[in-house]
Amino acid sequence: MQHRTLWTLTTLLVFATAACGGGGDSDAPAAPAAPAAPAFDPATAGSVMGTITLDGTPPPAETIRMNSDPACVELATDAETEYYVVGGSGGLGNVFVYVKEGLEGRTFPAATGSVMLDQQGCRYTPHVFGVRVGQTITIRNSDATLHNIHATPLANAEFNMGQPIQGMEFERTFDSPEVMVPFKCDVHGWMNAYVGVLDHPYFAVTGDDGAFDISNLPPGDYVVEAWHEELGTQTQNVTVGEGGTAELSFTFSVG
Amino acid sequence: MYWLHRYNRLVAAATLVLITAGGLVTSTGSGLAVPDWPNTYGYFMFAFPWSGMVGGILYEHGHRLIASVVGMLTIGLVAWLAASEPRRWVRRLGWIALAAVVVQGLLGGITVLYFLPPPVSISHAGLAQVFFALVVSLAIFTSAGWLARYYRTSDGERRIAADGILRALVIALPAAIYVQILIGAAMRHTGAGLAIPDFPLAFGRLIPPVWDAGIAIHFAHRVGAVIVTLVVLATAGHVLAHHGGRRELVRPAWLLIAVVVAQVTLGALTVLSARDVTINTAHVATGAVLFATAIVLGLRTHRDRFRDIAPVGAPAPERAQA
Known part of the structure; x- marks a missing residue:
C-alpha cells in the first residue's frame, strides 16, 4: 500500500475518534419576568366552578407491556393506560380547563x-x-x-x-x-x-371527580375551553360577575 | 482477489444488517431515544453500558454501533483495495463508498440533533441505499464471475449487447426502485404510513376521494409499487424468455420475482397490521434487497461496457475503463 493512502486512512481514523468526544445540550434561556402590577381589584374577583363528565362507556384501560425495560417492570406501580380517568359519578379526570378568551390586554x-x-x-x-x-x-x-x-x-x-x-x-x-x-x-x-x-393563571386540571375551580378571576365575559387528550376540546361562554361564582359543566361523549 | 471478494460480501451483508437496524429505529419510533450525538447519554458511544440498552435505546444505540462497524469495515475495504486492486476506477469507487458512509454518519447525527427533520431523515434513508448499492457493486466487480466475463462466448456476449430492450430495462429497474424507496422514505419520515388506512383500496375506492400531503405520498408509493412490479416482471420475463441459458442473469431474475412478491406482500401487511414493527422493518430490508438485486442484474447485463475484460480464466485485469 502506498504511504499516502496509509496517511489518509490514519487521518480519517483520528478524525472519527475526535468527533466522538463532543456533544452535550444547552440550557434554554430564562423567560423575562412579567410586570408585577395587579391587573384588577382583588375584592371584585369571582370564579368559575364546574364539573367535566363523561357520557358513555370508555374503552377499558389496557395493560402496558413494559418488558422492553426490566427496570420499568419492577418500578411500575401502575401499568395501565390512563387515557380515561373516570370517577364514580362519571366525572372525567385529566381534563385541562382554562380561560381561552376574555383576558386579552391584561397582565398578571x-x-x-x-x-x-x-x-x-x-x-x-x-x-x-x-x-x-x-x-x-x-x-x-x-x-x-x-x-x-x-x-x-x-x-x-x-x-x-x-x-x-x-x-x-x-x-x-x-x-x-x-x-x-x-x-x-x-x-x-x-x-x-x-x-x-x-x-395568565386561570386554569385547572380535573381530578377523578371531574371537578374544577378557577378562582380569583376578574369580572367579565369569557370563553372557557376544556381539553382532553383523547376527546378533544369543548368551549363555552361564561359571565363572571363581581364576587360571583359562575357554574359551568362540560360533557364529553364516548363510544 | 478471492478473499477481497469475500470481505466485500461481508461488508455488503453488514450494510444490509445496518439498513435493517435503521428500519427498526423508525418502525419503533426510537429515533430520538438517544438525545445526544455523537455521545450516548453523555458516554463515549463505545463506553455506553450494556445495562442501558433498554427500550428505544436498544434500537437507536444499536444502530449507531452497527454503523460504526460498517464504517470500520469500509475503511478496511478501501485499504484492501488500495493494496491489491489493480483497477484504478474500482479503487476510486471504494473511496466514494467511504465518503458516502462518512456523510451518512453525519446525516444520522444531524437528524438526531435537529429532531428528525424529514428532509434530513429522507436523505439519510436514500444515502443508505446508495452506499449499499456501492458495496454490492464492489462485490460484483471483485467477483470471479465478473473477472471471467461470466465465461461468455463472443457470440453470447454479442447477443446480450445487442438486446436493447434488456439493456434499457435493467437500467430503468434500479432507477424505478430507487425512486420508490425515496417515496417510501418520505412516507415513513412524514408519518404517512397509515394515511390511507385500507388496502388494496384507498378509503374504499380505487382513487382516494380526499387528498392531503400524507395521502398523496402514500398513494404515490402504492402507484410506485405497481410500476416497480410491472418493470420487474417485464425485466425478469425478458431474461427468462431470451437469455434462459445465462445463469448469471437468470438467477437474479428469479430472485427479483420472488423478492418483489415478498415486498408487495409486506407492504400490504404493513398497512393491514397498522405498521407492525417486524413487518414494517422487513419491508425496509426487503426493499434494499430488491434494489441490490436489480443493481446486480444491471451490472451483469452491461458487463461488456467495462473494458477491463481479462481473458477467460485470467486472475485479474491490468487496466480498466468504466
Whole structure:
C-alpha cells in the first residue's frame, strides 16, 4: 500500500475518534419576568366552578407491556393506560380547563415557584398539568433507569434531553402560550404527558371527580375551553360577575 | 482477489444488517431515544453500558454501533483495495463508498440533533441505499464471475449487447426502485404510513376521494409499487424468455420475482397490521434487497461496457475503463 493512502486512512481514523468526544445540550434561556402590577381589584374577583363528565362507556384501560425495560417492570406501580380517568359519578379526570378568551390586554404577576414533572415508575407524574409562560418546570428522573424527555411543541422550542441517572433534574421554561405541549419518552414509548402553557393563571386540571375551580378571576365575559387528550376540546361562554361564582359543566361523549 | 471478494460480501451483508437496524429505529419510533450525538447519554458511544440498552435505546444505540462497524469495515475495504486492486476506477469507487458512509454518519447525527427533520431523515434513508448499492457493486466487480466475463462466448456476449430492450430495462429497474424507496422514505419520515388506512383500496375506492400531503405520498408509493412490479416482471420475463441459458442473469431474475412478491406482500401487511414493527422493518430490508438485486442484474447485463475484460480464466485485469 502506498504511504499516502496509509496517511489518509490514519487521518480519517483520528478524525472519527475526535468527533466522538463532543456533544452535550444547552440550557434554554430564562423567560423575562412579567410586570408585577395587579391587573384588577382583588375584592371584585369571582370564579368559575364546574364539573367535566363523561357520557358513555370508555374503552377499558389496557395493560402496558413494559418488558422492553426490566427496570420499568419492577418500578411500575401502575401499568395501565390512563387515557380515561373516570370517577364514580362519571366525572372525567385529566381534563385541562382554562380561560381561552376574555383576558386579552391584561397582565398578571409572574408565577412564582416551579412545577415538578416527575418520571416515576416509568410514568410521568402528573400526566396533565398547566404552567405559566416563563414558569420553571423542573423535570426529574426518580427512576433507576434511563429516560429522555422530549417536548414536541409547535409554538415553542422543541427539546430532547437525556436523564440517565436516578435523581437527575433539569429545568425548562416555555416562552409562548400553547395548549397543549406534549411530552414523550422515546425510550419508553408508553410514557407521555401534556402541559398547557398560558400567559395568565386561570386554569385547572380535573381530578377523578371531574371537578374544577378557577378562582380569583376578574369580572367579565369569557370563553372557557376544556381539553382532553383523547376527546378533544369543548368551549363555552361564561359571565363572571363581581364576587360571583359562575357554574359551568362540560360533557364529553364516548363510544 | 478471492478473499477481497469475500470481505466485500461481508461488508455488503453488514450494510444490509445496518439498513435493517435503521428500519427498526423508525418502525419503533426510537429515533430520538438517544438525545445526544455523537455521545450516548453523555458516554463515549463505545463506553455506553450494556445495562442501558433498554427500550428505544436498544434500537437507536444499536444502530449507531452497527454503523460504526460498517464504517470500520469500509475503511478496511478501501485499504484492501488500495493494496491489491489493480483497477484504478474500482479503487476510486471504494473511496466514494467511504465518503458516502462518512456523510451518512453525519446525516444520522444531524437528524438526531435537529429532531428528525424529514428532509434530513429522507436523505439519510436514500444515502443508505446508495452506499449499499456501492458495496454490492464492489462485490460484483471483485467477483470471479465478473473477472471471467461470466465465461461468455463472443457470440453470447454479442447477443446480450445487442438486446436493447434488456439493456434499457435493467437500467430503468434500479432507477424505478430507487425512486420508490425515496417515496417510501418520505412516507415513513412524514408519518404517512397509515394515511390511507385500507388496502388494496384507498378509503374504499380505487382513487382516494380526499387528498392531503400524507395521502398523496402514500398513494404515490402504492402507484410506485405497481410500476416497480410491472418493470420487474417485464425485466425478469425478458431474461427468462431470451437469455434462459445465462445463469448469471437468470438467477437474479428469479430472485427479483420472488423478492418483489415478498415486498408487495409486506407492504400490504404493513398497512393491514397498522405498521407492525417486524413487518414494517422487513419491508425496509426487503426493499434494499430488491434494489441490490436489480443493481446486480444491471451490472451483469452491461458487463461488456467495462473494458477491463481479462481473458477467460485470467486472475485479474491490468487496466480498466468504466
